[in-house]
Amino acid sequence: MMLAATTAAVLVTMALALVRALMGPTVYDRIVSVNAFGTLTVVLIAVHGFLTGRPEFLDIALAYALITFIGVIAVTKYVTMTPGMRPGRGDDKGDL
Amino acid sequence: MDLLVDILSGMLLAGGSILALIGAVGIIRLPDVFARMHAGGIIDTMGAGMILAGLMVQSGFTLVTVKLFLIFAFLFYTTPTATHALAQAALKSGLTPKIQGDSDEEDVPSKI
Secondary structure, eight states, X not given: OHHHHHHHHHHHHHHHHHHHHHHOSSHHHHHHHXXXXXXXXXXXXXXXXXXXXXXXXXXXHHHHHHHHHHHHHHHHHHHHHOGGGOTTSSSSOXXX | OHHHHHHHHHHHHHHXXXXXXXXXXXXHHOSXXXXXXXXHHIIIIIIHHHHHHHHHHHHOSSHHHHHHHHHHHHHHXXXXXXXXXXXXXXXXXXXXXXXXXXXXXXXXXXXX
């Protein structure tokens, strides 16, 4: 039962993080919320593995954690290198 | 002993979920990108950490616990690094943190 409650809380947290991704004025807000979303996916996979009693899910969660980190760093580097996307130069929000 | 494990893991899971929710509310309501990174940090390190700790308590001394600890250790070291890289990129792009007394409309990069 406790695991189901945790799953519900994690899903609500993911929805709230997505709200900031949609509302976020600058591209960096979006990256922050996607980073939180990825970490929560890792937790969700681990909890789901426990719910269904299948420990193999933890390998998937670990792999997903690796990928999320690389993804965030790649997107940050991409946004930094691309001239048109950086806010703060003028009044544009530098949105993706 | 079994009751103790249930209570402890229940409390850890509940604490982790509450912290994740607090972090999510923080991500939405805080006025500035750099403040939102704090909230994102809460979700990544303590929220996920306590939930994983709750699962660790449930699984006892098995290989599952080792995997859970690896996930926790990895998340614990890499998400702050990712947030640091993000803050660096945001600063380099001209966004400056909102200092007390700045104009309070949300997230207009202050022109120095």
